[in-house]
Amino acid sequence: MMRMLCKITFSSNDKIFLPMSYNYIIQGVLYKFINEDSFADFMHNKGYTYNKRSYKLFSFSNVLEKPLLVDREKKHFVFPKDISIYFSSIDNEFFKYVFNSIINTEDFIYVSQNRTSISKVELIKQKISEKEVIKTMSPITTYSTFVTFENSKKTYYYNPYEKEFSTNIQKNLINKYQALYDEPPQNSEFSIVPRGTPHEKIIKYKDFIIKGYTGIFEIEGSKELMDMAFCAGLGSKNSQGFGLIIKNDLDK
Template sequence: MLCKISFSSDSQIHLPTSYNYIIQSILYKFINEESYANFMHNQGYIFNNRSYKLFSFSNILERPLLIDRKKKRFVFPKDISLYFSSVDNDFFRYVFNSIINADKYVNIGQNTAVISKIEFIRQDVSQKEIVAAMSPITIYSTLLTPENNKKTYYYNPYEKEFSSYIRKNLIHKYIALYGDDPTNDNFLIVPKRDIHESIIKYKGFIIKGHTGTFEIEGAQELMDIAFCAGLGGKNSQGMGLIVKEEILKQK
């Protein structure tokens, strides 16, 4: 499922250019059930000793009014919005209950805002879709240099490994969620247009990914995971949320 949250402030909203941690923290704070919050923070869904939180969120949908490159900050309008998605309806239930019972104001970094609207959006997913990456899709490998140092290599959408590794990542997410292999594990992602590299910092670490329009095709099991949990890695850090292009055209 997909959810859109809108925030309103009395003044322009100032955020660092890498604001993913701020948005992630807001979503975690919305989970008002202790055991579930602990599960999402500290455990997640496990496969091969890897934890998958199986939710994602988008970039802020509105364009910044100003980019202060010296201070590395965005100045957004007073009203902003974003998408988030999850495989787990409990996630939405806890977030929604928290929102309707919360104090009036929400802190977005050093900004004070109110939640002006929350909208749940149904995406009827077929086995072939044109999608927009609303936050960068990242997929990578950890390699050893000749000096025996570890190096992270991020794949771009035009390398064959990009689609192959995203497919493997979806399979691992499926197994982590359901405890078994999907009955069909076909999946392919192809870049279509407006592909742009994005570089963000998350807790001091660099993450590279790509936004743009993609065509994805695959087994229904993996297509559903892709839309709910996000494509590629680092989803719970605000990477890889996708939305059907036709839904964006309706807005």
């Protein structure tokens, strides 16, 4: 099974400044690449639905380059003049719109306050089997929301050593599959286990605090769910920049 991963490089004439919580900025840039109004409205406001939940079925990575400076007082990162991200989607229409817009644009693109241009676009092939060692390029998050005795909502984020981490991710992949294809997968087998020690990441998305985990994992499952995992992302909040994975040996 072969799947495509898109690597996009933005270039500026000066260093690139981004807030420490920049996920919503990258998300906004990707949405702007959709140049067809009805599809843009569908992706922004609806997405694919199953059991009253909406799935956008795409994900993107953190900025791949390390920051030159972390300014904690001003709460921003200083990146080099060229920054790259990975982008993936199981929705061929969305992938096509974004890719075609990128390769055909001659305009400058603002990434936050930084005036950039697209200097490079790479399509990377990943041959996916039913068992892979993967590396997270953005944190994996999975959680449950409870109502407390005080009648307030509380979110509990699972860590990779809890069984709910794997079972929740499996259920999420099944739901995404049903949202896209309007039927359950023929084979719903899927599991994920950490290799080494995962790293906890606390991310602020707009006004929300989200906890996720990065690291090396081993995943195993049916072709349908492995395909969904690599293309749409693992766990929740993929379209907000969570759960993009690559094969561990991809960038070696």
